[in-house]
Amino acid sequence: MKQSLKNILSLLFFIISFVCLFVLIQTKHIWGNVYIEQILINLADGVLQASNKLLLGYAISAVLGIVSAIAFSLFIKQNKYLVLISSFCLAFCLYQIGIFSYIFHKTVYTKLYEQEYIYPQNLTYTFSNQKRNLIVIYLESIEENYAISPNLSSNLIPHIYAHMKTHLSFEGFRQLKHQDFTAAAMVESLCAVPYKHSILKGHTGYQNYLANLVCYPEILEQNGYQTVFIKGADIDFAKANLFFSSHGFQTVMGKTELEQKYPAYPLKENKGAFSGYSDEALYEMVKLELLNLNKSNKPFALGFITLDTHTPDYHLGKSCTGTPFNKEDVVRCADTLLANFLDWLKEQPFYSDTTVFVLGDHIETGNNSLYPKEKNRKIVNFVLNPSPVFPEKPHTAFTTLDIAPTVLNALGISFGQNGFGLGRSLLQEKQTLLEKMGYKLETELMKSSKIYDSFETVKINTEPSYHLYAPFGLELSTTAEISRFATYSNKILDAVFLSELSFSLPETSANSLSLSLKYKIMLASKNKRSIKVVANGQIVDTLVVTNKDIQPLSKTIAIPTNLLNQNKLLLNFEDEEPLAYSLPIGILSLKLNP
Incomplete structure (x- = not known):
């Protein structure tokens, strides 16, 4: 029984190695020299789904690999030779796509x-x-x-x-x-x-x-x-x-x-x-x-x-x-x-x-x-x-x-x-x-x-100077846009969980800024939730939502310009729950106006 299992595993390893070899040959025929990063990106992106011709070509290569491996295995009587040839084929394939170089460079950091x-x-x-x-x-x-x-x-x-x-x-x-x-x-x-x-x-x-x-x-x-x-x-x-x-x-x-x-x-x-x-x-x-x-x-x-x-x-x-x-x-x-x-x-x-x-x-x-x-x-x-x-x-x-x-x-x-x-x-x-x-x-x-x-990554430099310049009238309408201004953010489903937004603002003679939000607060097991909106360290408003509210909600908050420090605006969102580390708020749009 053990010997039969070894035989099956050795043959399976042999078939896999031949399939990899034939797929590599097909890849080089179409794309020339390819590298592991390009392969990973294209596989993740569904490149084979983009062309029936590509899919058919790789399917034929895989079948040829299986047939060749089975036919070749008939002439090899000992499992150790199957394993040896399989190991060589896989190592050759990995070398050809630059996997060893890829792993090495991932462990070395550049100062470029x-x-x-x-x-x-x-x-x-x-x-x-x-x-x-x-x-x-x-x-x-x-x-x-x-x-x-x-x-x-x-x-x-x-x-x-x-x-x-x-x-x-x-x-x-x-x-x-x-x-x-x-x-x-x-x-x-x-x-x-x-x-x-x-x-x-x-x-x-x-x-x-x-x-x-x-x-x-x-x-x-x-x-x-x-x-x-x-x-x-x-x-x-x-x-x-x-x-x-x-x-x-x-x-x-x-x-x-x-x-x-x-x-x-x-x-x-x-x-x-x-x-x-x-x-x-x-x-x-x-x-x-x-x-x-x-x-x-x-x-x-x-x-x-x-x-x-x-x-x-x-x-x-x-x-x-x-x-x-x-x-x-x-x-x-x-x-x-x-x-x-x-x-x-x-x-x-x-x-x-x-x-x-x-x-x-x-x-x-x-x-x-x-x-x-x-x-x-x-x-x-x-x-x-x-x-x-x-x-x-x-x-x-x-x-x-x-x-x-x-x-x-x-x-x-x-x-x-x-x-x-x-x-x-x-x-x-x-x-x-x-x-x-x-x-x-x-x-x-x-x-x-x-x-x-x-x-x-979701963690970016907290210095406002590293954030994209936000002029008056800027409107952020996608989660990706909002995240660029966030010190910390994380996307779950259609909501952005964030703790702080950072903006650099132009000189202004206006008395206040108008912050317009569309949001929805996740209530979880609670019937009511309050979120404090803090501008440069001072509470300017509180967002309150109950389970009777129809969401998303809209609110406009006036922020006095005397709160601005060197034309920088840090917006913090403080949850009433002590264990909450960020604001669970799904922001659809954010607009700053004089």
């Missing part, structure tokens, strides 16, 4: 953030008198080598390359190990920090990720911009909707939201890669969105990402000639669609007041099948209508970390240190971190950091 990170919330932003509109176009997997590779018979992106040669374009757009997938490109280009996964923290996707970080769309939103992000596929994939909405984008739309808003473009008739909208339809809906935004007298910032060139679901647009699923034809089509969109854009009345930033999100994952041996691959980028305030400065190497400060400068916005997060503006002379450190930067970014941990 202490030495180089520039807190965006501590900067003073100066806008030009006429605020410029912004359009950021992320081109899926489009690299400069499509134009210049000697292994191609022709330039696949003639329009893009022409713009790179005739408009502002930055040399040396490099990709580091952790920057080779879209989620990383989004976080890094918007927030100027890497996108990392922590097994111990167990976060999945963006949902509780970097809640305490300040990204450049938040700066624009705080200064009167209409902010929109559009994606042709599911916007909740990788919890992108939660990340974008909590970091400055007022409107976030994916395929479901687009179909609801623009029914003239039904998804069924305009389907592209990964069961999302085709890039053709996406561009048309972006045009409509831009026309709507232009109706307001406020500046706008709109970002969107294409998808039809994403491996392995290449999609050829209806208006393009060529062979479906042929990579060269799909890339040519992407170039043509962008050119047509830019031609339309240049005819619009708002174009002269609009800066357009075009960039690839990353190079194609793995070794590009069109030129598999090329190593020196660079990402496309160019800028139309940059502000003349900051002329181009020569740079030799940069990464997606440097996009955020460069976008702000391209809009004519100055902010003192010429850096934002770990990014350095390419329109300033200050070296980028890649220029300064070389590829040592890659190693340092892989290490752990206490400052980085503070971006995603």
Whole structure:
């Protein structure tokens, strides 16, 4: 009986190791060299659910692994050899995905953030008198080598390359190990920090990720911009909707939201890669969105990402000639669609007041099948209508970390240190971190950091200067927005448990501040509960709720300005129960008015 159990366990171990080996082969075939962080992020984000082709490919690989293991095991008579081969296969797989390097770097802390990170919330932003509109176009997997590779018979992106040669374009757009997938490109280009996964923290996707970080769309939103992000596929994939909405984008739309808003473009008739909208339809809906935004007298910032060139679901647009699923034809089509969109854009009345930033999100994952041996691959980028305030400065190497400060400068916005997060503006002379450190930067970014941990934990710096500047009229309408101002916060269901909110306020001659709250207090086993609202150490009101109240409730509290200390406001919420450590209050909105 014991021998039979050993045989079964040895065979099971052998099968598992072969399945891992075949899945690794399939992964490398599709994605090239991948690393454990990228695997964990994509598994947590449900990448296999995004494409039936991907799911089928991995299912076939698993079956082949099982069949091969069983067939091979017939020739191995001793369990110790099965275990030995299994151990070797698993160790090889783990080595190939960088698990040993990942574990090592998780135990080593970098000083990079202490030495180089520039807190965006501590900067003073100066806008030009006429605020410029912004359009950021992320081109899926489009690299400069499509134009210049000697292994191609022709330039696949003639329009893009022409713009790179005739408009502002930055040399040396490099990709580091952790920057080779879209989620990383989004976080890094918007927030100027890497996108990392922590097994111990167990976060999945963006949902509780970097809640305490300040990204450049938040700066624009705080200064009167209409902010929109559009994606042709599911916007909740990788919890992108939660990340974008909590970091400055007022409107976030994916395929479901687009179909609801623009029914003239039904998804069924305009389907592209990964069961999302085709890039053709996406561009048309972006045009409509831009026309709507232009109706307001406020500046706008709109970002969107294409998808039809994403491996392995290449999609050829209806208006393009060529062979479906042929990579060269799909890339040519992407170039043509962008050119047509830019031609339309240049005819619009708002174009002269609009800066357009075009960039690839990353190079194609793995070794590009069109030129598999090329190593020196660079990402496309160019800028139309940059502000003349900051002329181009020569740079030799940069990464997606440097996009955020460069976008702000391209809009004519100055902010003192010429850096934002770990990014350095390419329109300033200050070296980028890649220029300064070389590829040592890659190693340092892989290490752990206490400052980085503070971006995603509920505990943040208690100094008000580290909190995002809160002007009069600020309204916080999501739990993520509220948590950014909290010394301690925790989200359970739809309620935010918090103890203190911290704000920096401008000079004011008003006699009082008006604090408007919508809230609901959890009564638990009690029939009545009281919460004291304390402003800079003085009780200004008490929130009382009984089990007869219909919640949520609304209340406006007047806070005398003489309570403000150096234009800082600390709001504490004190529970009457001595064992309560924080306020169990679900705040829907918070507004400060003079």
